[in-house]
Amino acid sequence: MGEAKGRRDQPRASRRAFLDLSIGAGIGGGLVLSLGGLLRARNAGAEVAVARPIRACILLFWYGGPSHLDTFDMKPSAPADIRGEFASISTAVPGVQICEHLPGLARVMDKIAIVRSMHHEANLHDSASIHALTGRPLEGPDRELFVPTRQFYPSHGSVVSALNPAPVGEVPFASLPHVFRNVHPVPCQGGGFLGAAHDPLLVDVDPVTRTYPVDALLPRQGSNAARRAGRLGLLSALDHATAAVPGANPFSAFTDRACRLLESEAIRDALDVSKEPAAVREAYGFTADPLPTGEVNGGGGEMGVARQMRGQNLLVARRLVEAGVPFVNVYDYRQQGQNWDAHAKCASQHKNHLLPIADRSLAALITDLDQRGLLESTLVVAMGEFGRTPKINSGAGRDHWPHCYSVLLAGGGIQGGAVHGQSDRIGAHPLADPVTPGDLAATIFWRFGIDPAREIHDPLGRPHRIATGSPIRAIF
Numbered sequence: 001m002g003e004a005k006g007r008r009d010q011p012r013a014s015r016r017a018f019l020d021l022s023i024g025a026g027i028g029g030g031l032v033l034s035l036g037g038l039l040r041a042r043n044a045g046a047e048v049a050v051a052r053p054i055r056a057c058i059l060l061f062w063y064g065g066p067s068h069l070d071t072f073d074m075k076p077s078a079p080a081d082i083r084g085e086f087a088s089i090s091t092a093v094p095g096v097q098i099c100e101h102l103p104g105l106a107r108v109m110d111k112i113a114i115v116r117s118m119h120h121e122a123n124l125h126d127s128a129s130i131h132a133l134t135g136r137p138l139e140g141p142d143r144e145l146f147v148p149t150r151q152f153y154p155s156h157g158s159v160v161s162a163l164n165p166a167p168v169g170e171v172p173f174a175s176l177p178h179v180f181r182n183v184h185p186v187p188c189q190g191g192g193f194l195g196a197a198h199d200p201l202l203v204d205v206d207p208v209t210r211t212y213p214v215d216a217l218l219p220r221q222g223s224n225a226a227r228r229a230g231r232l233g234l235l236s237a238l239d240h241a242t243a244a245v246p247g248a249n250p251f252s253a254f255t256d257r258a259c260r261l262l263e264s265e266a267i268r269d270a271l272d273v274s275k276e277p278a279a280v281r282e283a284y285g286f287t288a289d290p291l292p293t294g295e296v297n298g299g300g301g302e303m304g305v306a307r308q309m310r311g312q313n314l315l316v317a318r319r320l321v322e323a324g325v326p327f328v329n330v331y332d333y334r335q336q337g338q339n340w341d342a343h344a345k346c347a348s349q350h351k352n353h354l355l356p357i358a359d360r361s362l363a364a365l366i367t368d369l370d371q372r373g374l375l376e377s378t379l380v381v382a383m384g385e386f387g388r389t390p391k392i393n394s395g396a397g398r399d400h401w402p403h404c405y406s407v408l409l410a411g412g413g414i415q416g417g418a419v420h421g422q423s424d425r426i427g428a429h430p431l432a433d434p435v436t437p438g439d440l441a442a443t444i445f446w447r448f449g450i451d452p453a454r455e456i457h458d459p460l461g462r463p464h465r466i467a468t469g470s471p472i473r474a475i476f
Helices: 035-043 103-107 125-134 156-163 225-241 252-262 265-270 278-283 301-322 346-371 437-447
Strands: 056-061 088-090 097-099 112-118 173-176 327-331 378-383 405-411 430-432 455-457 463-465
Touching: 056 125, 056 156, 056 301, 056 437, 088 103, 103 346, 112 430, 112 437, 125 437, 156 173, 156 327, 156 437, 156 455, 173 301, 265 301, 278 301, 278 346, 301 327, 301 346, 346 378, 346 405, 378 437
Parallel strands: 056 327, 056 378, 173 327
Antiparallel strands: 088 097, 112 405, 378 405, 455 463
């Protein structure tokens, strides 16, 4: 990695002191090293900080669990009932091979790092998603949540929303194109004990118009600029009259944020993908063809729209980053159906429905960010909640397997072409450099310039480290 440019942004005081966050010591100044110096420092056991923190993170969540053995950790020498039917192909990085159905990602592998040793112990979607997106396991037994359940630990984006040392705009955290769920919304998508102030701005997709409406940006019926101005004037007068009364308006911070959001043209424009050139939209996988009969309304509608809009979701994420949103979650699917949970016909599902648009859109996002000068300051993370079983089952599928799977990282100071960790000969368990969801969380926070050892307090005053693991420094 060549010499990094610029200096670390200086941390600033929290704008949300009312949350009573207990914050430990921050990360020290960054080091600027040549590749040789970096390797010498690493060999000497020194901790090397990346010189400039990232400004944004896009986290693509492949809900359902992609098969690592059919994507990024191929086992061509394994028996047929483990290696599957896909062949490996070479990539832009000599010696690094991935699945033949990922040609787009193969071309940009020099901008990607693969972690092949991610692991945890949660075998079911809800508990695994909670561990993946908060860095913390679900307390109690491994289970699916068939009743509404309150989220406790905050998601990665919520932590960044609360502790980000860099200036942010109206929206510190956004997620799209829906709340993802198994039966009920999976409790790992919002602020948890940090509170609703750090929930994401929820962006949905309209299945008919294929647009991205946001209720929070729409004035209520009968409202207009003059009426809103009058109401805000009255509220300001009341605030002034009660200024001497402690806690008279505990919602003033929320009110100010809501007003700024309503007036934000940048966010509104970011959600209008029709402003993108046709060639850009097509690069991400947009098609103007009408949806097949029955895929707009009724039971097949959601799946049809999901297939049509998966690439556009990543385009919206890029536009939100350009508009100043530091953290964007993109949920690839929201419920059971034709998603990554390929218990039957795994190869067919991956080949025909899952891999083509995932490959095309993620490669387009990485290329687009690079061409716009945003890749170095934006970390892209792509992952599922777990992988799939090494052995193919009787239905030609693969079942849940959290004991070893792969995660992709791109941009944000990544050493392109790096492969971190190694699985055993059948992809069942880490053989070298095991990585946990807590390590991934620590990596994300570290790259934002946030010390993963910082503590925050829950409503009962109990301290919690924001991450239980350590950053994966070797790939930066």
